[in-house]
Amino acid sequence: MRLRHALLVLLAERPHTGYELTRRMRETVSLFWSAQHSQIYPELAAMAADGLVGFEASSGPGPRQKKTYAITDAGRDELRDWLGSAYVRKPPRDELLLRAFGSASADPHDLAAVYLTEADRLASVLEEYAGIRAELEVMPEADDPTRPEFGWMLALLHGIATATARHDWCVDAARRLNAGS
C-alpha cells in the first residue's frame, strides 16, 4: 500500500482533487514516484472509507461532481507512523543491468549504443537538475525539516548523485564494450 502514502504526502501539504494529484505525480514527484488517474481515483475512495482523508464535493465540469480531498488527523497519524517505520528494500528490477549481465549474447556495438543513448538522456536530466538546485539553494526553507522544500532538496540531491553515478557507468560500459573488439 505505498501509493496510499504517496498520496498522503501530497495531501499533507494542501488539499487536492484526484486530477491535481495525477498532475503533481507526473510533474513534481515523477523523479521517484508515479501513478495513473485510474489508480488514484479508486485509492482516494478507499482512503476516504478508511477515514484517512475527507472530501468536499462541488459541481465540476463534465457529468460528475468534483471532489476536493483533504487529509484528516487519522491520515496525519498514519503518515507520521509510516515515515518513522522500518524501511524494507524491495527487490530491484533494473533492465539496463540485466542487459549488461547478458552482454556475452549481444552485438557489442549495438549494446554500447544503448548505453550511450542512456548516458545522453542522463546528461540532459542532470542539466535540468542543476537549474532546479540553483533555485532551491537560495531558499532558506530548504534547510528547515518542517518545510516541504526540505524534502524537495533531499530528493533532488539524491537524483543528482544517482544520475551522475549511472551516467558515468553507462559511459564506462560503452567504452569497455567497444574496447573488446
Add this chain to the structure above:
Amino acid sequence: MRLRHALLVLLAERPHTGYELTRRMRETVSLFWSAQHSQIYPELAAMAADGLVGFEASSGPGPRQKKTYAITDAGRDELRDWLGSAYVRKPPRDELLLRAFGSASADPHDLAAVYLTEADRLASVLEEYAGIRAELEVMPEADDPTRPEFGWMLALLHGIATATARHDWCVDAARRLNAGS
C-alpha cells in the same frame, strides 16, 4: 515481458532446470533481478510453447518429471535483438525518496534513524562487493565482452557506484534532519 529475457540470459550460458534458475536468481542475479519459482515455471512453459527454449525430461525426485531447459536458436535471436533494442526507462518507485519528500510530516529523529539503518546496510553490502571485485579483477575474462564474467564485472561496478552514492546520500539526509532541530 522482461522475466522472459532474464531467463534467456541465464539459459544462454548453459541449460538449467526451473529450480536451478530460481536459485541463480536468488544467489547471483539478485543484485538487479529476482523472481519466485511460481513465476518461473509457467514462464518456462510459455517460452517452450513459443519455441525460445526446448527441454529434456528425466525422472526426478518427487512425483513429477524434472525438466532441463536449453535455449534454442530462436531464443538466441530473440535475446540478441532485445539486447540491442532501445531502452525505455520504467517509472521509478523509490520508497526511501518518497519518505524524504514527506519529511515535513515526520518526526525528524525517527526518519534520520531510518536513513542511518539503511546506510549501515549499504556499507556492509559495499564491503561484500569489494571482495567480489578483488576476485574478478584478476580474471582476464572480465575484459572480454564475449564472456559472462564481463557482464558480472559491469553489474558489480554499477552496484558499487550506486550503493556508494546512496550510502553517502543517506548519511547526509540524516545529518540534515538532525541539524534542523
Add this chain to the structure above:
DNA sequence: TGTTGCATGTAAGGGGTTACATGATTGA
C-alpha cells in the same frame, strides 16, 4: 526421526498500465 535440498506445479490476490467512456469550459 526430523530437517534440508531437489524438484514441480496451482491459486488467490495486490499493484500497475492501457484502454474505454463521458462531458463542460476556454482559447486558437
Add this chain to the structure above:
DNA sequence: TCAATCATGTAACCCCTTACATGCAACA
C-alpha cells in the same frame, strides 16, 4: 471548429508475491 484542459470514473490485462500442495533423497 478544433484542440487542450479540467474532471471522474470502469474494465481488461500483465506482472509479481504469498500461500497451498506434493514427494524423494541425503544427512544429522
